[in-house]
Amino acid sequence: MTNVNGFQSYFQFNQVDWATMWQATFETVWLSAMSVILVAVLGFLLGLMLYQTGQSQRPMSRVLNGIVALCVNVFRSIPFIILIVLLIPLTKGIMGTMIGPKAAIPALIISAAPFYARLVELAFHEVDGGVLEATRSMGASKWQLVWQVLLPESLPALVSGLTVTAISLIGYTAMAGVIGAGGLGNLAYQDGFQANQNTITLVATVIILIIVFICQKAGDLVVKHIDHR
Amino acid sequence: MLTVQQVNKQFTREGETFQALKNVSLEIQDGEIYGIIGYSGAGKSTLIRLFNGLEKPTSGDVLVNGQSIIGLSEQAMRPVRQKMGMIFQHFNLLWSKMVIDNIMLPLKLIGVNKKQRLAKARQLLKLVELTDYEAAYPSELSGGQKQRVAIARALISDPAILLCDEATSALDPKTTASILTLLAKINRELGITIVLVTHEMDAVRRICQRIAVMENGQLIEEGSVHDIFERPQTAATKAFVSESLVVTPSETQASIDQLLNRVPNGSIVKLRFNEEQSVQPVIGQLMRRYQAIEISVISGSLQQTVNGALGYLYIQIQADPTDLKAVLADLAQQTIEVEVIRHD
Numbered sequence: 001m002t003n004v005n006g007f008q009s010y011f012q013f014n015q016v017d018w019a020t021m022w023q024a025t026f027e028t029v030w031l032s033a034m035s036v037i038l039v040a041v042l043g044f045l046l047g048l049m050l051y052q053t054g055q056s057q058r059p060m061s062r063v064l065n066g067i068v069a070l071c072v073n074v075f076r077s078i079p080f081i082i083l084i085v086l087l088i089p090l091t092k093g094i095m096g097t098m099i100g101p102k103a104a105i106p107a108l109i110i111s112a113a114p115f116y117a118r119l120v121e122l123a124f125h126e127v128d129g130g131v132l133e134a135t136r137s138m139g140a141s142k143w144q145l146v147w148q149v150l151l152p153e154s155l156p157a158l159v160s161g162l163t164v165t166a167i168s169l170i171g172y173t174a175m176a177g178v179i180g181a182g183g184l185g186n187l188a189y190q191d192g193f194q195a196n197q198n199t200i201t202l203v204a205t206v207i208i209l210i211i212v213f214i215c216q217k218a219g220d221l222v223v224k225h226i227d228h229r
Numbered sequence: 230m231l232t233v234q235q236v237n238k239q240f241t242r243e244g245e246t247f248q249a250l251k252n253v254s255l256e257i258q259d260g261e262i263y264g265i266i267g268y269s270g271a272g273k274s275t276l277i278r279l280f281n282g283l284e285k286p287t288s289g290d291v292l293v294n295g296q297s298i299i300g301l302s303e304q305a306m307r308p309v310r311q312k313m314g315m316i317f318q319h320f321n322l323l324w325s326k327m328v329i330d331n332i333m334l335p336l337k338l339i340g341v342n343k344k345q346r347l348a349k350a351r352q353l354l355k356l357v358e359l360t361d362y363e364a365a366y367p368s369e370l371s372g373g374q375k376q377r378v379a380i381a382r383a384l385i386s387d388p389a390i391l392l393c394d395e396a397t398s399a400l401d402p403k404t405t406a407s408i409l410t411l412l413a414k415i416n417r418e419l420g421i422t423i424v425l426v427t428h429e430m431d432a433v434r435r436i437c438q439r440i441a442v443m444e445n446g447q448l449i450e451e452g453s454v455h456d457i458f459e460r461p462q463t464a465a466t467k468a469f470v471s472e473s474l475v476v477t478p479s480e481t482q483a484s485i486d487q488l489l490n491r492v493p494n495g496s497i498v499k500l501r502f503n504e505e506q507s508v509q510p511v512i513g514q515l516m517r518r519y520q521a522i523e524i525s526v527i528s529g530s531l532q533q534t535v536n537g538a539l540g541y542l543y544i545q546i547q548a549d550p551t552d553l554k555a556v557l558a559d560l561a562q563q564t565i566e567v568e569v570i571r572h573d
């Protein structure tokens with residue numbers, strides 16, 4: 001393969017091995033989808049916990065809220081590339097490997113779940129207090145309040161929050177690729193950057209952009225569909 | 230029956246204590262429409278929330294049908310709440326659910342099956358005259374329609390009591406009137422006790438039988454609508470009453486003089502209707518009983534309430550002195566204040 005320099009180097013499509021490219025795309029999509037699902041579940045539960053303990057006056061709740069809030073703030077603040085390196089021993093312990101897509105999951109979740117938890121908490125706080133009071137006046141239990149009011153009334157915010165989280169997760173998976181998690185990030189770094197094949201980097205970028213756009217569009221459509229305000 | 234006994238309620242916010250209710254006691258009978266009136270911050274919204282335990286008193290007791298509810302846990306409070314409906318100033322409907330699902334929510338919470346829920350909800354949609362809006366979302370409705378949905382939702386679990394917290398305060402006068410009419414109908418036809426918290430004296434006058442007036446967390450006056458309207462004791466109550474009973478020009482001295490000029494002969498008597506009663510029979514009776522006299526109504530201002538009218542009438546009586554004396558004595562025996570403006 002010839003290496004062309006300058007602007008031309010972006011358009012050497014003979015450099016692209018499409019089978020590898022699709023494989024990498026698939027890996028990125030799989031990794032992103034898996035982590036989005038796990039982050040959605042974990043973030044929702046954490047967010048609910050932050051919301052519920054934040055409202056209670058009981059000392060137990062205050063302490064719990066403090067701990068969760070601290071963890072959320074700490075993990076949200078660590079730059080992802082550092083977090084992934086920091087977590088290598090833990091990843092080895094949990095996943096049995098530190099190479100490949102699966103190895104990236106713990107770091108992806110730990111960085112994104114607290115972020116989403118904050119968005120969930122925020123979404124819950126935006127639910128009209130009057131509606132919650134009205135439902136309490138009907139004799140609703142605590143869990144009925146969550147499932148019948150809090151969840152449906154905050155759903156558009158939960159979905160748009162998840163869209164934002166998913167998009168940053170796609171970015172994280174690319175970064176995780178650099179340290180061996182596979183996918184488009186890995187391809188762009190190894191075959192593109194290290195082998196000086198800019199076209200591969202460009203194609204990988206375009207594919208990631210397409211994935212992000214699809215993700216954003218899908219999120220917007222869902223929100224539009226469920227928002228009856 | 231709802232009873233509040235010597236209730237105090239304090240809120241502490243950021244170290245500052247605020248006394249929302251000060252030694253409030255009252256009793257609301259089954260089947261009545263009871264108004265609680267006061268300016269904002271008077272404590273009336275806190276007071277109404279005592280009945281379904283949304284607020285707990287700092288001291289004192291709250292009884293629902295003779296049963297104290299202040300010691301009840303949130304869990305034990307649930308059945309009590311299910312027997313009370315509540316509507317709010319801002320309707321508090323779930324925007325995420327269709328009208329029919331909003332109405333069915335209370336039954337869903339207690340686990341009634343879908344078929345029964347739907348049947349009951351449709352029945353209530355009919356009552357509040359919104360049959361065509363079953364599948365609409367609240368955002369597609371006007372304020373009055375939203376409050377009708379909220380009323381249907383509040384009534385679906387067959388409550389004995391309906392709590393209304395400023396239920397007409399966000400509505401225009403015409404819509405307010407239609408919601409009040411609906412509430413009166415609900416009280417009449419379903420026998421539901423209604424507690425109406427409001428700052429609009431007009432709303433209270435129109436449908437309530439008894440009123441409590443609140444100011445700065447205290448219940449400053451309580452009594453039947455006509456008592457409060459006719460003999461307001463405190464400055465705050467007087468202010469409320471004057472807001473509603475617009476003083477018509479005909480009650481000022483200048484207009485009385487004008488009246489006297491306009492009607493040169495006969496005696497002129499002012500009748501003040503304090504009890505809520507129909508005006509027609511009073512005049513009719515007089516005319517039947519005293520064939521020799523002539524009575525005509527010359528001016529007046531009457532306000533319609535649930536049970537009759539409140540206000541005053543000027544009548545002209547043409548009769549000989551003995552008959553006139555008898556007429557006045559007759560009127561005085563009824564619960565009518567009689568004031569002779571001019572003797573013949």
